[in-house]
Amino acid sequence: MGIFDFLSKEKYDLNTLGGIEAIEIPSYKPLKGISSPTENIEYILQRKATEHKRNGRMDLAIACLRKANEIFPCSNFLWSPSDYLRLVEYLKQNGQFDEARAEEKKINDLFKSNVTIISDLGKLFENCKSMNTDLVVSSDIYRVCSECAKNTRRIFSISGKDKRFPVLPVYFFLNPPEHGYCHITFYPFLYDISDPGWDYRGSLLTWCNRPFTDERTLEQKNHFKKWVTDNEQEFIDRKNYDFLREFIPDIAPKSFGGYRRMKILKSEKYIKLCKAASIREINLNEQPDFSIYHF
Numbered sequence: 001m002g003i004f005d006f007l008s009k010e011k012y013d014l015n016t017l018g019g020i021e022a023i024e025i026p027s028y029k030p031l032k033g034i035s036s037p038t039e040n041i042e043y044i045l046q047r048k049a050t051e052h053k054r055n056g057r058m059d060l061a062i063a064c065l066r067k068a069n070e071i072f073p074c075s076n077f078l079w080s081p082s083d084y085l086r087l088v089e090y091l092k093q094n095g096q097f098d099e100a101r102a103e104e105k106k107i108n109d110l111f112k113s114n115v116t117i118i119s120d121l122g123k124l125f126e127n128c129k130s131m132n133t134d135l136v137v138s139s140d141i142y143r144v145c146s147e148c149a150k151n152t153r154r155i156f157s158i159s160g161k162d163k164r165f166p167v168l169p170v171y172f173f174l175n176p177p178e179h180g181y182c183h184i185t186f187y188p189f190l191y192d193i194s195d196p197g198w199d200y201r202g203s204l205l206t207w208c209n210r211p212f213t214d215e216r217t218l219e220q221k222n223h224f225k226k227w228v229t230d231n232e233q234e235f236i237d238r239k240n241y242d243f244l245r246e247f248i249p250d251i252a253p254k255s256f257g258g259y260r261r262m263k264i265l266k267s268e269k270y271i272k273l274c275k276a277a278s279i280r281e282i283n284l285n286e287q288p289d290f291s292i293y294h295f
């Protein structure tokens, strides 16, 4: 008996497919204070999946993660996309690429519907209403594009009726893809009471109406560009690595890390991989398209 069998208090059979599938979705009480989810069955299932994988039982490991994903949305703990995506990675490692794609789509849809812009904007407006203010303050963010940089460290009027401040630009809340790497946030602001949370020169009113220019330092600009470039390149490399392990598994590197290392080194093995991939019209040296971003 493993430690997780002990943790699950023998209530569950986590060592057979039937036992894992039979686990019902629990109805949880809210977590209080700094409690952790380590006694939750979805947590135990995740740990158990690691144990099954180590023992070469990918079928049981995948069943555990599938069940955990089913329980996550009903949990009293907020599980992140990466917790859900473990199932996708395990399916790929087990050669089940069609199922991996189907699960990945399900997870993306789930998170897309959870973070609708309307609700973010709605929540901000609701908070402003309850605080009886028409004003919001934008945060001071280090990593933003040249467009968003024009709007950091300001106070805006939501309705536009308060002529002392500029009108809140609504584009932030429409989640345009070109701002996918910008995380500028807004908070309700009470004139004469709230602290803006950043330094400014002169009067606050004049400061908030200063020219709308890109005020980033060279260091900030470089940091933003590198952040976007690295992430977009990793996205392409992961897509290509998935292609290799699905369609050319006999010569595909064992791990994504290994693949990236040989790509940087441009090793002989990598050049061989490129040739094999290009026969299937896949370019492993593909560059990301940055044209939409405001560097």
Ligand SMILES: [Zn+2]
Binding pocket: 144, 145, 146, 147, 148, 149, 178, 179, 182
């Ligand atoms: Zn932006």
